Amino acid sequence: MAEAAQVWIVDDDRSVRFVLAAALGEAGFRVTAFADAGEVLDALASGRAPDLLLTDVRMPGDSGLVLLDKLKAQRPRLPVIVMSAHTDVASTAGAFRGGAQEFLSKPFDMDEAVALVRRALPEQSIERAALPAVSPPEPAQALIGQAPAMRELFRAIGRLAQVPLSVLITGETGTGKELVARALHRESPRASRPFVALNTAAIPAELLESELFGHEAGAFTGAHKRHIGRFEQADGGTLFLDEIGDMPAALQTRLLRVLAEGEFFRVGGRELIRVDVRVVAATHQPLEALVEQGRFRADLLHRLDVVRLRLPPLRQRREDIPQLAARFLAHAARKLGVPAKTLSAPALERLRAHAWPGNVRELENVCWRLAALAPGDTIGAADLALAFPDAVATDVTATPADWTQALADWARERLAAGATDLHAQAREQLDRSLLETALERCGGHRGDAAALLGLSRNTVTRKLGSSRKRR
Numbered sequence: 001m002a003e004a005a006q007v008w009i010v011d012d013d014r015s016v017r018f019v020l021a022a023a024l025g026e027a028g029f030r031v032t033a034f035a036d037a038g039e040v041l042d043a044l045a046s047g048r049a050p051d052l053l054l055t056d057v058r059m060p061g062d063s064g065l066v067l068l069d070k071l072k073a074q075r076p077r078l079p080v081i082v083m084s085a086h087t088d089v090a091s092t093a094g095a096f097r098g099g100a101q102e103f104l105s106k107p108f109d110m111d112e113a114v115a116l117v118r119r120a121l122p123e124q125s126i127e128r129a130a131l132p133a134v135s136p137p138e139p140a141q142a143l144i145g146q147a148p149a150m151r152e153l154f155r156a157i158g159r160l161a162q163v164p165l166s167v168l169i170t171g172e173t174g175t176g177k178e179l180v181a182r183a184l185h186r187e188s189p190r191a192s193r194p195f196v197a198l199n200t201a202a203i204p205a206e207l208l209e210s211e212l213f214g215h216e217a218g219a220f221t222g223a224h225k226r227h228i229g230r231f232e233q234a235d236g237g238t239l240f241l242d243e244i245g246d247m248p249a250a251l252q253t254r255l256l257r258v259l260a261e262g263e264f265f266r267v268g269g270r271e272l273i274r275v276d277v278r279v280v281a282a283t284h285q286p287l288e289a290l291v292e293q294g295r296f297r298a299d300l301l302h303r304l305d306v307v308r309l310r311l312p313p314l315r316q317r318r319e320d321i322p323q324l325a326a327r328f329l330a331h332a333a334r335k336l337g338v339p340a341k342t343l344s345a346p347a348l349e350r351l352r353a354h355a356w357p358g359n360v361r362e363l364e365n366v367c368w369r370l371a372a373l374a375p376g377d378t379i380g381a382a383d384l385a386l387a388f389p390d391a392v393a394t395d396v397t398a399t400p401a402d403w404t405q406a407l408a409d410w411a412r413e414r415l416a417a418g419a420t421d422l423h424a425q426a427r428e429q430l431d432r433s434l435l436e437t438a439l440e441r442c443g444g445h446r447g448d449a450a451a452l453l454g455l456s457r458n459t460v461t462r463k464l465g466s467s468r469k470r471r
């Protein structure tokens with residue numbers, strides 16, 4: 001039987017201990033609360049240990065930061081979340097420098113606190129916390145992939161995690177770039193230090209510099225307090241820069257310098273900050289093309305792109321769809337508290353045929369909708385309409401964009417060349433491709449091929465006859 005992850009809370013405020021313990025207990029964690037640092041050290045000395053510890057800063061006796069120091073000396077890999085109403089520099093920067101995984105400012109929202117605990121826990125313990133004892137072990141965020149390209153990728157992650165080289169991850173949106181970056185971190189000697197992610201495209205250009213490098217109080221209008229940037233937060237760990245192609249030019253120059261020198265000033269600051277950060281960048285854009293257009297610095301590309309990992313789009317690894325869908329359906333059912341559903345063979349076949357412009361994220365969303373909306377235990381092909389709400393996507397067997405485009409190009413060319421029999425030609429080719437593919441899949445069995453295509457056996461026989469005659 002899998003055990004829930006152990007979370008320890010240290011706070012001298014009894015009401016904080018109470019509400020946190022209740023929320024975390026409800027989320028499936030086993031929680032022990034302590035009123036001061038001394039109690040925690042005693043418990044550790046007696047051989048007990050948590051999977052994660054949440055500590056207040058100001059407490060009678062040892063402060064949370066002193067406790068953090070002592071804990072890190074004994075258990076360097078233990079994730080610690082420091083919480084405080086004092087979001088001043090001494091507390092936040094001290095917490096991160098001391099090796100805290102996260103900082104939680106009080107007062108906090110309980111959902112936020114639970115989410116932070118989930119994020120900070122090592123994957124294995126999340127798995128233990130999130131799963132009811134009867135479920136098969138299934139890591140919440142593990143990368144799934146049987147396709148050859150994915151297996152090759154996993155091997156590369158294993159090798160690359162050990163060396164501190166910069167990695168550039170490329171792939172369409174939703175292919176799992178962030179998951180790969182997290183895996184690189186988790187498997188690396190930096191695993192006990194923070195993984196910090198920043199989506200360059202999601203932050204307004206004027207705030208990006210201070211988000212990355214921090215700022216001093218009064219550095220600009222509105223900068224009331226000192227702010228510790230992502231580079232500093234990630235010290236000793238990994239900084240994941242998503243959508244790096246969207247970084248403004250001036251900041252590219254600054255980033256390049258910081259990567260070369262490993263040190264920087266906060267915005268408006270005079271203190272030179274040195275950090276040890278492994279940068280993993282990701283992009284869905286062709287950076288070489290951006291370099292040619294003068295929108296991305298070639299020297300920055302070379303610095304980030306020491307090793308490149310390419311994530312194939314889902315439509316090029318359709319063999320992974322059944323396993324991914326099963327995982328997402330099971331996960332969604334657990335989270336929604338509904339019975340787990342499975343996909344019928346025709347439904348799965350249709351999912352395999354879909355073009356997946358949104359890749360794994362799109363599949364994940366579809367599975368969540370099916371888990372919530374499909375009426376029975378088995379999801380039939382007709383139920384898929386529930387998960388593809390807009391008109392274009394409703395029919396998941398709709399022609400994939402790549403060949404309709406090719407067809408349109410072909411038609412344009414032929415029409416320009418004066419052809420007048422396009423429809424007959426295209427239809428014959430369409431019939432032939434569909435029939436051959438379906439027959440190949442069914443080992444030549446016409447009845448099965450007809451069922452797969454949604455045609456009668458007689459129609460298939462007739463079409464085969466006419467297509468053979470014409471060839």
Ligand SMILES: Nc1ncnc2c1ncn2[C@@H]1O[C@H](COP(=O)(O)OP(=O)(O)OP(=O)(O)O)[C@@H](O)[C@H]1O
Nearest residue numbers: 142143144145172173174175176177178179360361
């Ligand atoms: N191979 C995989 N196995 C399991 N889950 C995956 C896999 N790839 C992606 N996912 C899931 O799909 C979703 C999208 O993945 P992720 O955010 O890593 O993609 P991304 O390429 O970084 O997207 P974007 O380019 O939009 O930032 C996440 O919920 C992730 O957990």
